[in-house]
Amino acid sequence: xxxxxxxxxxxxxxxxGMLVLAxxxxxxxxxxxxxxxxxxxxxxxxxMLEPTSYVSAVGGTVVLVLSGIVGILIRSIDVLFMLxxxxxxxxxxxxxxxxxxxxxxxxxxxxxxxWDNRRLATTYTLVALAALGFVTLAGSLSGHLTMKESPLxxxxxxxxxxxNKSLLLPENVSYAIVLAMVIxxxxxxxxxxxxxxRRARTxxx
Amino acid sequence: MWLMGYGxxxxxxxxxxxxxxxxxxxxxxxxxxxxxxxxxxxxxxxAATPPTPDQLKLCFECHSPRFPPNDTSHIHIEGYxxxxxxxxxxxxxxxxxxxxxxxxxxxxEAQTMGKTMVNCWTCHxxxxxxxxxxxxxxxxxxxxxxxxxxxxxxxxLAGTIVITGVCLMAVLFSVRKRSVMKSGK
Numbered sequence: 324x325x326x327x328x329x330x331x332x333x334x335x336x337x338x339x340g341m342l343v344l345a346x347x348x349x350x351x352x353x354x355x356x357x358x359x360x361x362x363x364x365x366x367x368x369x370x371m372l373e374p375t376s377y378v379s380a381v382g383g384t385v386v387l388v389l390s391g392i393v394g395i396l397i398r399s400i401d402v403l404f405m406l407x408x409x410x411x412x413x414x415x416x417x418x419x420x421x422x423x424x425x426x427x428x429x430x431x432x433x434x435x436x437x438w439d440n441r442r443l444a445t446t447y448t449l450v451a452l453a454a455l456g457f458v459t460l461a462g463s464l465s466g467h468l469t470m471k472e473s474p475l476x477x478x479x480x481x482x483x484x485x486x487n488k489s490l491l492l493p494e495n496v497s498y499a500i501v502l503a504m505v506i507x508x509x510x511x512x513x514x515x516x517x518x519x520x521r522r523a524r525t526x527x528x
Numbered sequence: 529m530w531l532m533g534y535g536x537x538x539x540x541x542x543x544x545x546x547x548x549x550x551x552x553x554x555x556x557x558x559x560x561x562x563x564x565x566x567x568x569x570x571x572x573x574x575a576a577t578p579p580t581p582d583q584l585k586l587c588f589e590c591h592s593p594r595f596p597p598n599d600t601s602h603i604h605i606e607g608y609x610x611x612x613x614x615x616x617x618x619x620x621x622x623x624x625x626x627x628x629x630x631x632x633x634x635x636x637e638a639q640t641m642g643k644t645m646v647n648c649w650t651c652h653x654x655x656x657x658x659x660x661x662x663x664x665x666x667x668x669x670x671x672x673x674x675x676x677x678x679x680x681x682x683x684x685l686a687g688t689i690v691i692t693g694v695c696l697m698a699v700l701f702s703v704r705k706r707s708v709m710k711s712g713k
Contacts, residue, residue: 404677414684421688425695433703442702450695491683501690508697515704 334390339462341383342423346455348376349426353448356438373435380430380451384423387458391416407489412464414490415457422454 352372355365391413404410429437429447438444459475466473467486473479479486492500 404680410680414680414687417684417688418691421691422695425692429699440702443699446695446698446702450698489680491680494683497683497686501686504690504694508693511697511701515701 331390331393334386334393335462335465338383338386338390339458341379341386342419342455342458345376345380345383345423345426346451346458348372348379349448349451352376352438353444356444369435369438373438376451377427377430380423380427384420384427387416387420387423391420406468408464408467408486411486411490412461412468415461415464419454419457419461422450422457426451426454 352369355361355368404413426447429443429450433440433443437447463473463475464486484490491497
């Protein structure tokens with residue numbers, strides 16, 4: 324009899340492969356546009372990698388959702404969340420899913436012309452790389468759950484990270500971070516709106 | 529979303545952040561949903577709640593379900609059975625598996641090793657063998673325990689909302705710069 328965990332393994336490998344492909348495609352596209360010596364390869368590379376990154380990001384995100392659903396089916400939530408390392412893994416997977424959805428939304432809205440805007444292309448690349456990073460971390464913690472180790476262990480030791488403990492920030496620290504971000508972004512919004520009004524007045528005058 | 533102007537998009541991003549702030553503040557002890565941690569969750573005491581049969585189903589090796597406890601169809605159990613070793617225990621990595629009705633012999637070994645607080649390989653709960661078997665002195669510190677599910681959900685939701693808000697703002701400003709550049713101003 325085939326167990327549900329076998330499907331979870333297949334889905335995990337599928338989404339990891341597709342999302343790594345998407346992330347690498349975005350990274351190569353960014354390099355061919357940013358590095359002067361590589362720009363001559365840009366158009367040829369873009370023809371192949373730009374659609375590939377989009378399709379693989381969509382496919383990987385869909386399979387990531389399926390993988391999560393199957394993962395919950397094989398391990399009930401109360402059992403799964405008894406382990407801090409499992410909590411950390413699911414947290415990273417949720418953040419990865421969130422960022423990949425944003426990558427897909429950006430690409431769907433702006434199309435391949437997003438690469439014509441350097442700032443937007445930079446934002447897109449950074450979001451995709453962050454998403455890839457979270458996928459990597461989630462996969463690494465899966466290794467800890469199944470085999471008690473991961474190739475990233477030396478990095479964790481270097482950073483003095485203990486994955487067997489919860490990585491949730493203390494409540495007051497996370498409160499302060501969110502508050503600071505709200506203030507900074509709110510102030511930026513206000514300044515931006517003021518600048519826009521000022522420009523409108525200048526045009527009218 | 530596509531039909532909305534970028535100003536509205538900015539407001540949505542800002543609202544995302546405000547909701548994130550509200551969710552985080554709920555966990556600061558001043559809002560809703562913040563249940564106090566139990567002794568086991570706070571990491572300061574013994575896991576007071578004994579595991580239920582539902583909780584006795586994580587494989588020691590891969591944490592996959594192994595329920596009922598005597599189910600031998602699990603791949604890792606088969607592997608160990610094939611070697612004639614039986615399921616490894618949390619102390620010695622070999623020997624017969626403990627069951628709720630059959631205290632593991634290595635609980636005695638743990639006592640001779642000076643351990644009175646041991647982490648069950650099956651359910652990962654900290655077991656105080658002094659309390660359960662009436663032996664030894666409880667001196668060891670309990671293993672790390674996970675935060676409550678509610679706190680985890682709220683904090684991850686807040687993190688997700690913050691990530692979304694920041695990304696939306698970044699996209700917004702990138703696009704605004706492009707429109708300014710295109711208009712030649």
